[in-house]
Amino acid sequence: MERLTGRDPSLLRRINSTVVLRALRAEARGAAPTLTDLVRATELSRPTVEGVVEQLIGAGLVEEAGEEPGGEGGGARRGRPARRFRFRAEAGHLLGIEIGPHRIAAVLADLTGRFTGTVSHEVDEKATADERLERARGTVAELLRRTEVQRSNLRAVGVGTPGIVEADGTVRLGTALPGWTGLPLGERLRRSFRCPVLVENDANAGVLAERWKGAATGSQDVVMVLVGLSPGAGSLIGGRLHRGFGGAAGEIGALHLLGREATPEHLLSTTDEPLHPLDEAAVARVFSLARQGDARARAAMDRFMQRLVHDVAALVLALDPELVVVGGWASGLDDVLEPLRQELERYCLRPPRVALSVLGEAAVATGALRLALDHVENELGLGEQQVSQ
Amino acid sequence: MERLTGRDPSLLRRINSTVVLRALRAEARGAAPTLTDLVRATELSRPTVEGVVEQLIGAGLVEEAGEEPGGEGGGARRGRPARRFRFRAEAGHLLGIEIGPHRIAAVLADLTGRFTGTVSHEVDEKATADERLERARGTVAELLRRTEVQRSNLRAVGVGTPGIVEADGTVRLGTALPGWTGLPLGERLRRSFRCPVLVENDANAGVLAERWKGAATGSQDVVMVLVGLSPGAGSLIGGRLHRGFGGAAGEIGALHLLGREATPEHLLSTTDEPLHPLDEAAVARVFSLARQGDARARAAMDRFMQRLVHDVAALVLALDPELVVVGGWASGLDDVLEPLRQELERYCLRPPRVALSVLGEAAVATGALRLALDHVENELGLGEQQVSQ
Incomplete structure (x- = not known):
């Protein structure tokens, strides 16, 4: 040196x-x-x-x-x-929180990033912002109680949530959760903690998690697609999170509006009514029916796949990543992987590897934790982008 | 320091x-x-x-x-x-060359980047790779002769051409030009020069040019779309060229294959036959007819616009740039700008600024020259990413 x-x-x-x-x-x-x-x-x-x-x-x-x-x-x-x-790894703790449409999850780790506990709870997709925040606070309190970690021992808190998130943690646009657009999420959560609170888009958190301990370890150019109500993507370019000029990079969900295509609720419906709620269980049922040969379910899955392939192809053509990680649902995605791979082979000039999320439902909270850990490591001068030996 | x-x-x-x-x-x-x-x-x-x-x-x-x-x-x-x-700015010269489907252009500059001459020639879109290379060599020879610059005075040569280009200058995939795929373009051109020859995708060169002296000066997050036979895009992310993991980033032209949409030749046709050749003059005629109220031309332009908006929207959603620069044709694009802006406003969560290329037909050769200049400045230690004072 x-x-x-x-x-x-x-x-x-x-x-x-x-x-x-x-x-x-x-x-x-x-x-x-x-x-x-x-x-x-x-x-x-x-x-x-x-x-x-x-x-x-x-x-x-x-x-x-x-x-x-x-x-x-x-x-x-x-x-x-x-x-x-x-x-003294126990000299401080980090917290990673996912605040999603159906679920709140929290993960705790020590200063080396070793997990020391996790708690998750369901939350109503129609819950107001206040109710959702209350649910998040309760989940964190329960996790700290169970692990016997003092709140004052927390060094940083990371949060992953759907939407476009400003640098200060305000949700600029978040259509997936009621009352989310305009919510000063960072500011609201900071009242509960004396340490820094970092808020990040959920797919961005997800891709950090998969690179840390998931499907993307060792990869520097990765797109992680969160399949869901409105598909979103988080991207690493040269190992760094690509947020875009206004934090909206990867919000590919709007693309289907252009072709006036149907929403996922319609795409995945096996009746004339939209599929509701569009959650993992409902999707798993449709996929299972399709596997059993049900014609309507098969058609619904095909429609859904076509949309997903199109969105992912757009990301792949724009960014040319080494690897695409597909996540967002814990199950049902196995059926998506092979058709996605085949279609990308056909349409992309240089098709990327396609892999299933390893962390599954834990991806967003784990990525939020990684953000908190990055923050503390930078403070301590241990960050990778700091002094190189 | x-x-x-x-x-x-x-x-x-x-x-x-x-x-x-x-x-x-x-x-x-x-x-x-x-x-x-x-x-x-x-x-x-x-x-x-x-x-x-x-x-x-x-x-x-x-x-x-x-x-x-x-x-x-x-x-x-x-x-x-x-x-x-x-x-002594005249101590060396840089050359920028565009090798395109219809045109070869070459620009010469001194060591400060000041232009000292330019020559361009048409080339048949069906020309073989050998013929096209011969045309490029002739264009360069003419430029050097006219400007009275010795070939030995060249310090670096940049080349912009359609396709996916490897680091060594081999065209991995180039469907727009006959015999281009697999062509060791860098190696072939190096025989004509004693200085380094750098080959780059044309849209990548274009975005560098627009940032240098065009529509994107001062912008760090830019997508430049080259409208054309197969629309391609070059992107700057944080001020740096984003080539992608395999050099294929921005090759958005394949996206329309997914929806089985028509090619630009069909989209822009006002008859039942594909528009041929699909060059600037032909497109200008269609746009002019549309302005005069011709129904078929109007419909053709609408189809073309829809496709363009879709491709650009995919890029914008994936990358979230500050600015989109539209170029590739010297004229006819004025009619594209406003509809594109309006549609992006509707579909993008955070619409970027949209601007017309300032450099027009000169963009690719100018960007190729900028690459050559970057190379020499780095050699001399004058590059921006080198020693900071």
């Missing part, structure tokens, strides 16, 4: 602190490291490492691990035992 | 050289700077600046400008005249 010299000693201290923290987190997989281990891992001087470690202990991020016999530096068998240090 | 210390003196020299070159180019707008001017502008030491300037003179990039009376450093009126220096 190039060392920076110059006018900003606090920058230098922060870099050193980052380097030591990283080494501590990396070494945490094995035995707790000694000062000598840290000096070796960081290539910093021993006094520098000592100073940084004391600072981190003061900040509550590091503590002395249990002592082991045996001195440092070779064969000093009867010497003073070496001090060992560990990163 | 932070100074780097450490093991790589050549890096330091390169940075200093870049800083001095930038100052010379910036000052070139006023009087040729003296050493004192450069020391002030760069904050480097006088011996360092002197050393760098001598190096740059050796490399042919800088020369001593005509002397002016009056010494440096205040009132030494009868002192030795101050040496002044200028960036």
